[in-house]
Amino acid sequence: MTDIVSAEWVLDRPDVRIVDVRDAWEYDGIGHLPGAVNVPFDAYRADAHEAEGGEGSAGMLPDEGEFEALLGEAGISVDDHVVAYDDTHGVFAARLLVTLELFGHDPAKLHLLDGDFSAWQLEHETTGEVPEPAPTDYAVDPPAETPLVDADAVSAAAESGDAVIVDTREQWEYEEGHIPGAVRLDWQTLVDDETRGLRPEDEVREILTERGIVPEERIVLYCNTARRISHTYVVLRHLGFEDVAFYEGSLTEWERQGRPLETA
Incomplete structure (x- = not known):
């Protein structure tokens, strides 16, 4: 993990x-x-x-x-x-x-x-010295199952209500249109501007719980940038969330497939 x-x-x-x-x-x-x-x-x-x-x-x-x-x-x-x-x-x-x-x-x-x-x-110390690592033969070997899911899986989760759908975009993006039932979580609310790291664990869990994002639930994340969704995913996994998936398709493509959106 x-x-x-x-x-x-x-x-x-x-x-x-x-x-x-x-x-x-x-x-x-x-x-x-x-x-x-x-x-x-x-x-x-x-x-x-x-x-x-x-x-x-x-x-x-x-x-x-x-x-x-x-x-x-x-x-x-x-x-x-x-x-x-x-x-x-x-x-x-x-x-x-x-x-x-x-x-x-x-x-x-x-x-x-x-x-x-x-x-x-x-x-702590920093340096300008550049290491010269020995090259390796890195081999990609994707597992049979990954947390990455497609639009059909997200749609099924939203319709069945068996998962918390989490929108990690900005407020204006969410208001213009989001997957029905999705809650919004800005990744930046989880970090501390002074330490530049994660907020204290109790504060993070409180922020998540207020949105219904708890370890007992299945969580499905989506966004329109890979980095924002990745940060939220890493934080949840760090906190012990076991069932976390994410969708990286755009909502433009979502609508093109005839899927509904809500506005706020």
Whole structure:
């Protein structure tokens, strides 16, 4: 299960693979965590799917071969524990972790740094030294079942009422149209602007419970950007939610298929 880890956790484990997903100019020019390799967000996003809203059940995943080459060049092995971070409260780093999980990396070996680069550098060392990892033969091996679901599955869950449908978009997007019965959860409400990491667990659980998002329920997330939905997914899994799925198709495609929307 993907979890969220502290800076101290990272410092105590020199064998983990630390991945910085910021742009290369930030990684090189501003500095990075010691030992971190750079895998920029744009290198593993799927622009075509982003433009179309991630149609169908394929979601917004990059090409498997390109992803294998990217991870291999960064010296990451399928057996590695991976810690990812960015400088935006973890929302971009979370997408790398979800992509790894969907491509078969053991979720128990995937970790999101609590906080981001700005939070780290306030108390810990950074460096401009770039590591030279030995290349690996990273092999994608998607599991038979993943949390990624298609529009039919979301529609069935909404109609049956056997899941809490969660819209992770902004308020104006939600008001213009959302899946019937969906509750809204802005991923940014779960993070603390001062620490740049996750709010205290009791506060996060209170925010979730107010919206009916509790561990006993099946949760189905959707959004129009992969990074926002990924951050929410990682937080829920970190908190012990067992049954969490997500849909990465656009609501434009949803309507094109003749499916209803509600407005607020």
